[in-house]
Amino acid sequence: MSSPTKKREGIPVGLLIVILGTVGVIGLVGIGLWGLSGTIKLSTFPVNGEWEAKGKPWQLAFRENKTIVSSTAPAQQSATQAWTSEPGTYKVDYYGTLWVMLKNGKTYTASLAPPPGDLAPVSTNRFDLIELDTQAVTVFERIAPAVPKQPDALKQSQPADP
Numbered sequence: 063m064s065s066p067t068k069k070r071e072g073i074p075v076g077l078l079i080v081i082l083g084t085v086g087v088i089g090l091v092g093i094g095l096w097g098l099s100g101t102i103k104l105s106t107f108p109v110n111g112e113w114e115a116k117g118k119p120w121q122l123a124f125r126e127n128k129t130i131v132s133s134t135a136p137a138q139q140s141a142t143q144a145w146t147s148e149p150g151t152y153k154v155d156y157y158g159t160l161w162v163m164l165k166n167g168k169t170y171t172a173s174l175a176p177p178p179g180d181l182a183p184v185s186t187n188r189f190d191l192i193e194l195d196t197q198a199v200t201v202f203e204r205i206a207p208a209v210p211k212q213p214d215a216l217k218q219s220q221p222a223d224p
Contacts, residue, residue, distance in 0.1 A: 107158060107174035108186055113202040122162075122191075122202060128152060132164055160189065169194045172202075 113122045119135030132148045150164035158175025172189040187204045 107154060107160070109152070109154065109160060109174070109189075111207070112205040113189075114205050116201045116203055118200060120200065121205070124152060130162060130164075132162075160191075162191065 109124045110126055111124060113124070115121070121133045123131045123133070125131075128151055130150045130152045132150060134146055134148075148164050148166055150162060152160060152162045154160050154174065158173065160170075160172040160174050162170040162172075164170075170191045170193050172191045174189060189202055191200045191202055192198070193200075
């Protein structure tokens with residue numbers, strides 16, 4: 063005679079552990095990403111326009127098409143020598159770092175985003191440009207756009223103050 067075989071019903075313990083472990087890991091990753099998404103701020107730093115170095119005769123003109131023109135004054139202050147210009151390109155990466163690559167081979171970088179944990183507002187009117195070869199730092203400030211003058215025809219048509 064043979065002994066009766068027991069029929070097992072249910073899910074094997076090993077399979078149950080694998081399923082619950084997978085669901086648990088996916089849940090923890092989801093909770094972590096949800097919590098992290100509140101701290102990530104994807105904002106753009108407006109670099110387009112003209113910038114001037116503080117204390118140096120150096121100007122940068124950032125254009126919409128990701129090109130840049132670097133203009134510097136001559137070493138000796140002479141009225142006969144003109145400013146020299148160097149074209150190049152720029153990009154701002156995901157971490158808020160500005161990369162400037164000039165045609166002469168020089169590369170510069172600037173951090174446009176605040177350091178992690180810093181709650182101070184970011185100044186959109188200045189940045190510190192660092193040359194990668196020499197680590198020299200140059201502070202740039204935005205040049206305010208010129209206010210257009212009011213045409214003479216509009217000045218005459220406006221009533222005078224009593």
